Amino acid sequence: MTSGSDRPDAGLGERLRELDAPDASGNGARMNRMFADMKAKCDKSDRTIPGFLRSRSTMARRFIVLSVFSALAFVGWFAFPLVGDHARTVPWTTSLVTFCVLLVLAMFMVTRPVHLPALPRWQSVCLICIALGATVLAAFWPYPAAQAATHDPGGSVMAGACMGVGLLLGIPVYALLRLVDRGNALGSLVAAAAAGLAGNFVLKAHCSVPGTSHELLGHASVALVFVVGLGLVHRWIPSK
Amino acid sequence: MANSPPTPAATDEELMDAYVDGNEAAFRFLFERYAPILLRLTRRHLRNDELAEEIVQQTFFRLHGARNDFRRGSKLRPWVMTIAMNLVREHWRRTKRRKMTNLEVETQAAPEADFMPLELRQRSELLHVALEKLPSSQREVVELHWFQERPYAEVAQIVGTSEGAVRVRAHRAYATLKQLLVSEIRGDE
Numbered sequence: 001m002t003s004g005s006d007r008p009d010a011g012l013g014e015r016l017r018e019l020d021a022p023d024a025s026g027n028g029a030r031m032n033r034m035f036a037d038m039k040a041k042c043d044k045s046d047r048t049i050p051g052f053l054r055s056r057s058t059m060a061r062r063f064i065v066l067s068v069f070s071a072l073a074f075v076g077w078f079a080f081p082l083v084g085d086h087a088r089t090v091p092w093t094t095s096l097v098t099f100c101v102l103l104v105l106a107m108f109m110v111t112r113p114v115h116l117p118a119l120p121r122w123q124s125v126c127l128i129c130i131a132l133g134a135t136v137l138a139a140f141w142p143y144p145a146a147q148a149a150t151h152d153p154g155g156s157v158m159a160g161a162c163m164g165v166g167l168l169l170g171i172p173v174y175a176l177l178r179l180v181d182r183g184n185a186l187g188s189l190v191a192a193a194a195a196g197l198a199g200n201f202v203l204k205a206h207c208s209v210p211g212t213s214h215e216l217l218g219h220a221s222v223a224l225v226f227v228v229g230l231g232l233v234h235r236w237i238p239s240k
Numbered sequence: 241m242a243n244s245p246p247t248p249a250a251t252d253e254e255l256m257d258a259y260v261d262g263n264e265a266a267f268r269f270l271f272e273r274y275a276p277i278l279l280r281l282t283r284r285h286l287r288n289d290e291l292a293e294e295i296v297q298q299t300f301f302r303l304h305g306a307r308n309d310f311r312r313g314s315k316l317r318p319w320v321m322t323i324a325m326n327l328v329r330e331h332w333r334r335t336k337r338r339k340m341t342n343l344e345v346e347t348q349a350a351p352e353a354d355f356m357p358l359e360l361r362q363r364s365e366l367l368h369v370a371l372e373k374l375p376s377s378q379r380e381v382v383e384l385h386w387f388q389e390r391p392y393a394e395v396a397q398i399v400g401t402s403e404g405a406v407r408v409r410a411h412r413a414y415a416t417l418k419q420l421l422v423s424e425i426r427g428d429e
Contacts, residue, residue: 027276030293035271038297042304057308113309114302115319117400118326121333182305185330 053179058113061180065107068176069198076202083208092204095138099201102131106194110177110187124186128227131193135200135223139215158209162218163225166199170226173198192230196223252316260307270316271300278324281383285328287368295331299324321388322398325380332376370420378413385410 045051053061083092105127112119177191184190199222207219246258246266252273258266275296282292302323310319371379377399384395385406392410396403 031272031275034275034293034297035268038271038300039267041297041301045301045305051305055305055308060308114306114326115309115322117322117398118329182302185333 050179054182056180058111061111062107065111065176065180066104069103069107069173072172073201077205080206082205091138091141095134095141095204096201098134098138099197099204102127102134103194103197103201106131106190106197107177109190110181110184110194112184114182114184118185121186124190128186128189128193131197132220132223132227135196135220136216138200138204139212139220159214159218159221162203162207162209162214163221166196166203166219166222167225169202170195170199170222174226174230188234189227189231192226193223196226199223199226253312253314256307256310256316257312260310267300267304270303274320275300277388278320281321281324281387282328284368284371284383284387285379286331291331295324295327298327302327317390318394318397321384321390325384325398328380329376367421370417373420374413374416378409378416381406381409382413382417 046055053064056064082088109119109124109127174191174195177194178188181187181191200219203219203222209218246255246263246269248269250258250266250269252270255266255270255273259270278296278299279292282295283289286292286295299320303320306319306323310316371382374382380399381395384390384398385392390398392403392406395410396406399406
């Protein structure tokens with residue numbers, strides 16, 4: 001307990017105590033009603049898939065997310081052709097590793113237990129900005145210029161297709177992260193950034209169309225569309 | 241423990257353990273024990289009965305969702321307080337974002353004031369105003385340290401900072417409050 005020297009002096013203490021008087025009016029009935037409402041909400045939530053997933057322990061939720069990410073990455077890596085050997089450069093590997101690290105960080109933020117103090121908002125905002133910045137930076141760090149020049153100049157046309165694929169790939173990642181999120185502040189935007197990163201990861205690993213303009217329009221735009229789009233949706237339709 | 245009924249004498253942690261093991265009655269005991277404390281805490285922060293009730297219910301809803309994270313041997317009270325304070329902070333952030341006017345809050349505030357004598361109502365109002373003038377980081381420390389009688393170490397754990405920082409915040413908050421209420425306190429003496 002607090003020691004006497006920790007407390008404010010008697011005058012102020014007396015005044016503060018006035019605010020701590022319990023409210024005796026209708027306490028029993030009120031508490032019963034509150035408990036019944038809350039219990040009904042808990043029972044209803046337990047019957048849903050999000051409710052079931054969110055009530056797993058934090059370790060289990062993280063394990064589920066990492067397992068799904070790993071399974072998707074494993075299938076994608078071996079089932080679909082990767083970019084050619086000539087394109088597997090240091091920047092390519094660095095980009096993939098960076099996307100992976102940011103994705104895992106986002107997952108840790110989204111699955112943060114609610115009994116811990118909420119993370120400062122600037123940390124979430126930083127992660128979102130870094131994620132967006134990384135996708136843009138990766139676009140400026142594509143194939144060696146000499147090789148890019150020899151490739152099909154219709155890269156910008158293909159950007160639409162890449163963007164579509166990236167968005168489609170990001171949706172399950174976003175959905176999964178939202179399913180395990182117990183209600184962290186900015187959780188939706190962090191999940192959106194993670195979805196953009198996942199889309200970029202797959203596109204970077206498999207897309208063989210070179211060129212900065214293609215990567216900017218077709219790859220980096222995926223993360224931007226997710227973050228800006230969902231940010232606007234949440235601004236217009238605030239969650240309860 | 242899941243099948244044996246919990247007793248009112250059980251500790252918070254025993255009740256929570258029983259609840260994690262599936263004993264629904266234990267949750268009821270926990271609610272009866274903590275809801276009045278949380279209701280007073282949230283009403284002081286929000287000055288709105290309906291909102292305070294909502295946040296208390298939401299706190300227990302989140303506690304229910306997080307029950308599988310509870311480890312035997314850990315303390316329950318910091319858990320509950322942290323969830324509630326996170327929700328209060330989130331509420332303030334949202335209302336600030338929606339640019340809710342102070343007037344709107346004031347008209348909904350302190351419904352129990354109707355039953356108070358005028359002088360007491362004015363005193364209560366003055367104190368509320370003084371508390372509201374504190375930065376939220378200081379106000380929550382006063383709330384937990386003074387009203388909830390939590391030691392600084394536990395307050396630090398709940399608000400997510402160091403014990404030293406909490407001591408500084410508390411010292412500044414009490415000094416500011418005393419300054420704001422100085423004439424009244426002198427009048428009392």
